[in-house]
Amino acid sequence: MTVLRLLALAAAVSALEQHLEEDNECASEQCALEALQRRAARQRQIPGFDAGVGELPSEDDIMNTVPDHEEADEDDEAEEHEDEASDADEQDQHAEEPNTPHDGPTMAPLPSRPPLPRPETVRTVNPIIVRGNFLYDSVTGDRFFAKGVAYNPRNEKYDHSFGPSVVVDGWVDKCVPGHPVGGEWTYTEDVISDKHEKMWSVDLQAIADMGANTVRLYNVDPQNSHKKFMEKAHSLGLYVIVPLNGKDWGFLPAFPSPDCYTQEIDGYGNVGVNALSFAKQIVKEFSQYNNTLLLTVANELAQNDKNGWAAFPCVKALTRDVHRYQASCGSTMRRVPLIYSDVDMGAGDRGQVAAYLTCAMDSEDDAVDVYGLNVYSWCDEKYPGAGKEDNFQYSPYYEIKKDFKDTSVPFLFTEFGCNLGQFATKCPYPDGRQWPEVKHLMGHDMGEMMSGAIAFQWSMDKEEYGLTLSPNFLQGQPELYLLDNYYNLKKALGLRSKR
Numbered sequence: 114m115t116v117l118r119l120l121a122l123a124a125a126v127s128a129l130e131q132h133l134e135e136d137n138e139c140a141s142e143q144c145a146l147e148a149l150q151r152r153a154a155r156q157r158q159i160p161g162f163d164a165g166v167g168e169l170p171s172e173d174d175i176m177n178t179v180p181d182h183e184e185a186d187e188d189d190e191a192e193e194h195e196d197e198a199s200d201a202d203e204q205d206q207h208a209e210e211p212n213t214p215h216d217g218p219t220m221a222p223l224p225s226r227p228p229l230p231r232p233e234t235v236r237t238v239n240p241i242i243v244r245g246n247f248l249y250d251s252v253t254g255d256r257f258f259a260k261g262v263a264y265n266p267r268n269e270k271y272d273h274s275f276g277p278s279v280v281v282d283g284w285v286d287k288c289v290p291g292h293p294v295g296g297e298w299t300y301t302e303d304v305i306s307d308k309h310e311k312m313w314s315v316d317l318q319a320i321a322d323m324g325a326n327t328v329r330l331y332n333v334d335p336q337n338s339h340k341k342f343m344e345k346a347h348s349l350g351l352y353v354i355v356p357l358n359g360k361d362w363g364f365l366p367a368f369p370s371p372d373c374y375t376q377e378i379d380g381y382g383n384v385g386v387n388a389l390s391f392a393k394q395i396v397k398e399f400s401q402y403n404n405t406l407l408l409t410v411a412n413e414l415a416q417n418d419k420n421g422w423a424a425f426p427c428v429k430a431l432t433r434d435v436h437r438y439q440a441s442c443g444s445t446m447r448r449v450p451l452i453y454s455d456v457d458m459g460a461g462d463r464g465q466v467a468a469y470l471t472c473a474m475d476s477e478d479d480a481v482d483v484y485g486l487n488v489y490s491w492c493d494e495k496y497p498g499a500g501k502e503d504n505f506q507y508s509p510y511y512e513i514k515k516d517f518k519d520t521s522v523p524f525l526f527t528e529f530g531c532n533l534g535q536f537a538t539k540c541p542y543p544d545g546r547q548w549p550e551v552k553h554l555m556g557h558d559m560g561e562m563m564s565g566a567i568a569f570q571w572s573m574d575k576e577e578y579g580l581t582l583s584p585n586f587l588q589g590q591p592e593l594y595l596l597d598n599y600y601n602l603k604k605a606l607g608l609r610s611k612r
């Protein structure tokens with residue numbers, strides 16, 4: 114940590130201060146920073162907000178940033194967790210319980226699955242580039258659409274308190290937690306490091322076999338090598354979206370600008386310097402791989418922004434400084450595009466933030482190259498309207514299309530997949546999402562404005578979005594288990610790729 118902090122001293126704080134002073138001079142109508150700041154000032158609740166170490170994002174804050182609609186349910190709605198041993202009307206029990214050495218409750222086996230897939234490997238993966246508002250394969254010239262999955266397995270075991278916001282009528286909890294190897298990792302565990310190879314190599318194979326071509330990551334420690342992971346992903350034809358922020362160190366705090374990039378914190382140092390230093394190490398490592406698709410300069414910053422939108426100028430500042438770092442490395446470094454991923458804050462606002470972050474304000478450098486939105490609003494199988502049984506114009510994506518159709522850079526859903534309403538599923542997670550939105554994202558309704566969609570998320574955890582159960586999530590489930598959710602998504606992706 115100390116060494117890293119020392120290494121960081123070269124960074125661009127003075128340029129930043131100048132930049133922030135000049136913010137207001139932006140002439141472009143698109144760059145509505147003043148409007149953003151007025152809004153932020155209106156929303157500023159805490160006068161003289163003073164950022165001390167106490168304001169650092171706690172792990173809980175961070176956990177709460179993804180996804181947005183979890184917040185409301187902090188206080189467990191006291192679900193009735195009937196004793197898991199009660200098998201009053203077990204619908205689907207086709208086998209005897211395996212004998213277990215301990216006396217605890219046992220659960221019915223999960224429906225059986227074919228052996229885990231081992232898809233064919235590929236030799237070359239070409240870098241993807243941005244041209245106008247699309248992504249292209251730099252060698253073949255084909256348009257690139259990222260079909261992806263959010264990958265952040267925590268090695269959790271089942272807990273009866275999981276998914277308080279996910280309600281399924283008549284559900285009785287008969288699941289029994291398993292015993293994952295090593296127990297639960299912290300949120301910051303670098304799950305793609307070499308020491309987790311056994312886990313991620315199985316996962317990557319199943320991700321590729323699902324028909325995905327992209328994996329989005331959330332926690333990467335620049336002190337570890339990720340060569341093995343990147344090469345394995347490459348061999349399966351998978352691109353990777355890599356975060357440039359850390360959580361304990363190297364984070365971009367949601368303090369009001371300019372503090373989010375200039376604040377000195379006792380015992381920590383300068384947040385901007387540390388954020389840039391962290392980001393540069395990630396950029397340096399991952400730019401060498403053809404299959405690094407995008408680098409995420411920040412994710413859902415507004416979620417932690419207690420002062421409204423006051424921290425967005427610091428996303429621009431970090432974007433600018435990373436771009437300048439890339440440029441300073443010249444031809445020795447591929448310029449991997451930078452993306453910001455926003456929480457979907459609804460019509461109007463989400464478009465304004467995108468316009469601000471994608472516009473060149475002081476220079477081209479401060480504009481993100483690609484824009485992402487994390488979207489959980491498609492919660493019904495069909496949206497009927499105007500005499501049609503299924504009418505895209507009545508769906509929540511239609512409004513998103515209106516807000517983003519003129520975005521000047523490639524646009525992705527960097528997370529998507531509602532698990533509420535018709536798609537709600539509870540342990541052991543039968544059925545779940547059918548992914549009807551995928552055909553719209555990749556078809557004629559939105560395909561011409563979208564460059565990718567990343568399903569949230571690979572492994573099951575307390576938010577209950579998982580496509581899979583990681584090994585020993587449940588009792589008697591020793592290996593990765595692919596849920597109906599996974600097979601449904603595979604089908605939805607396959608329908609489109611056969612066009």
Ligand SMILES: *[C@@H]1O[C@H](CO)[C@@H](O)[C@H](O)[C@H]1NC(C)=O
Pocket residue numbers: 236237238239240251252403
């Ligand atoms: C990386 O991309 C280049 C094209 O820019 C290609 O020539 C090369 O073969 C690729 N490398 C690998 C290992 O796929």
